[in-house]
Amino acid sequence: MKLTILGGGGFRVPLVYGALLGDHAEGRVTQVVLHDLDAQRLSAVTRVLAEQAADVPDAPEVAATTDLDEALRGADFVFSAIRVGGLEGRANDERVALAEGVLGQETVGAGGIAYGLRTVPVAVDIARRVARLAPDAWVINFTNPAGLVTEAMSRHLGDRVIGICDSPVGLGRRIARVLGVQNPAEAWIDYVGLNHLGWVRGLRVAGRDELPRLLADPGLLGSFEEGKLFGADWLRSLGAIPNEYLHYYYFNREAVRAYQEAEQTRGAFLRDQQARFYAEMRNPDASALKAWDATRAEREATYMAENRESAGAGERDADDLSGGYEKVALALMRAIARDERTTLILNVRNRSTLSVLDSEAVIEVPCLVDANGAHPVAVDPLPDHATGLVCAVKAVEREVLATADSGSRTTAVKAFALHPLVDSVNVARRLVDGYTAVHPGLSYLK
Incomplete structure (x- = not known):
């Protein structure tokens, strides 16, 4: 199989290739094509991959190109991991927002909106090219803001684009570890929300929900990352364990x-x-x-x-330093390519999963994956406080998509102003002014 990685000069590409090197089964990836606009970064990452593969006799062949169409032709899978504007753009996202006293994080709040506004037009162009040059390919989207970008691409690729994130997987793994679950893969994680805006509401092992035992034990709650971030009292109040990115909302x-x-x-x-x-x-x-x-x-x-x-949470635990998104990606790819049925938490179109959102809205939930793609499972409704946040943020994402379609500066202001973490329409206007001044990728706003 041919795997194309867009953003192939990116720093985390060796994680993906390292996972591929451990796959020796029939139907595995045998060819990896790296695409990037920066030839120097491509060269650097290619060197890392060559050293990774030095002692692996059947390592996938690696090629690199700056020609997007060449990279896409004949691909079976496409990993989209682009960063429009580079890390300088991310730094500007943070700086402009913080100057206005609001959050500039790359996926949450003002920074996430700015990143989305300049990324969505590029992602849409990629989706259209994939539809034309590799219509049978599956696109696995890593590009942030992952839910928003996946939804933009799904308008052209349908269910053949699936977004992934390692945050829910890491959260589930930490909860299972604290509860003494011997094999976390056997646990069912009841996780629902949007990308970087979700909650674990249950963790079932052999049909029994073990989360109440965790919530009832202050010592256990304070022993892992989210317990340290949010505090045991707040987690008990919620009756759930939030994704770590909700710290930006709650605190x-x-x-x-x-x-x-x-x-x-x-x-x-x-x-x-x-x-x-x-x-x-x-x-x-x-x-x-x-x-x-x-x-x-x-x-x-x-x-x-x-x-x-x-x-006051201290340093991260050593067990939490290994990432994991590349493992999710490989498991997803295997399930589709080999019909190895599995369950993964993914970003997919809602269909009828959450009744408060329409069928096209991309959400982050457990999915059953097989050769026909990812199918969201039925979940219980979110509590009112979570529903409010999910609906508010989804409304903002829709305004970002509308802005990318129309190029309307007025709609861009609306996207910022409606976000729960932006507290003034005047701040929203200044954010749009500040971001258009530093980002050439926002020159389409009129």
């Missing part, structure tokens, strides 16, 4: 203050860190894999550092 003032007081924003940190890595790759004698491993370890250890500091 917004504290999060914004921590980001404003930080020496660097997350985007600026990653921009500088990865610039050092790619610069080091210009040295032909440097070990690409060693440099990449060291950079990745630092990246994972500092993930959501400001939130943990504001909550």
Whole structure:
């Protein structure tokens, strides 16, 4: 099979290739094509992959190209992992928002809207090209904001585009570990929401829901990442375990203050860190894999550092530093390609899963996956407080999509102003002014 990775010069591509190297079954990926607009980044990542594959005799062949159409032709699967505007764009997203006293995180609040506004037109163009050049391909979307971008692409690809995120998987794994579940894969995770806006409402093992046992034990609640972030009292009040990104909603003032007081924003940190890595790759004698491993370890250890500091949560546990989105992607690809039926938490079209949203809305829920794609399972309705957040944020996503279609600056202002974390229409107007001033990718707004 041929796998095309868009954003193939991206830092996390070796995670995907590393997962592929462990797959030796029939029907596996034998050809990987990396596409990126930056030839230097492609060269650096290709070096890392070559070192990864050095001792693997049947390693998938790797090719690299800056020609998008060439990369897409004949693809069986397409991983979309692009970053429009690069990490400099992410740093600007954060800076402009924080100057207005609102959150600039890349998927949540003002920063997520800005990122979506410049990413959706590019993602739509990719979807149209896939439909024309590789109509039988399945697109697995990593690109943030993952739910929004997946919904934009689904308007052209239907159910053949599926969004993935490792946050729900990591959350379920941490809960299972704390509860002493021997094999987390055997646990059913009742997780419902949007990307970066979901809640675990139950964790069933052999038909028994073990979550009440966790919620009743302050010691257990305080022993893992989300318990430290949110506090045992708040988790018991909710009766659920929220995705870590909900810390930006439940503790917004504290999060914004921590980001404003930080020496660097997350985007600026990653921009500088990865610039050092790619610069080091210009040295032909440097070990690409060693440099990449060291950079990745630092990246994972500092993930959501400001939130943990504001909550007094301390350092991340070593078990939480391994990521996992590449494993989700490989499991999804195997299930479709080989009809290896499995259950995964994915971003897919709602159909009739959540009655408060229409059938085309992309949501994040457990799905049964087989050769025909991902099928969302029936879930219980969300409580009112969660329904309100989900509906409000989905409405904002729809305004972003409408802006990308129309190029209307007025609609862009509406998208910002309607977000729960933007507290003024005047702030929304200044955000649009600030973002259009720094992002060439928003020049389409009139």
